Amino acid sequence: MSVRVRRIYEPPEPDDGLRVLVDRLWPRGLAKDEAHVDEWPKALTPSTELRKWYHGGGSYEEFRRRYEAELDAPEAAELVDGLRKAGRGKRVTLLTASKSPEQSHAQVLLELLKG
Structure with missing residues (x-):
């Protein structure tokens, strides 16, 4: 599985694959x-x-510790597994409006999906 994080304000790229917005609020x-x-x-x-x-x-x-605990909840864990399955053999791009994606929930999710 190839997964990356991009800001949603960047224009889509042909190699984005499955584009998944990981923010609770619309940008x-x-x-x-x-x-x-x-x-x-x-x-x-x-x-x-x-x-x-x-x-x-x-x-x-x-924040990371608490968010990882939230991702262990059944509904979130099922969605993580679903993303892993959807990403088999293709790229998944996690989209966020965060100004610092490397210090955000998107980074935590990226590392979880890669691990």
């Missing part, structure tokens, strides 16, 4: 028909409480 200022999103599994996104805690000054390491 501001982006029309849905321009985003070219194939899937939007909201149960894979951090909870509203966790997202607000992190953006309120929480540490990335603690």
Whole structure:
């Protein structure tokens, strides 16, 4: 499985493969028909409480730990398995509006899918 993270505001590329929005909220200022999103599994996104805690000054390491715990929940775990199956033999591109994707939930999800 080939998986990567890209900002959703970047134009789609032919080698994106399956484009999966991993943010709970739709990105501001982006029309849905321009985003070219194939899937939007909201149960894979951090909870509203966790997202607000992190953006309120929480540490990335603690955010990561809490988000990984959320991803262990049955519905999220099933979606992770589904993405792994969908990505067999092709690329999966995780899309986020985060200004720092390398310090976001998308990075945690990327590492989980690769592992």
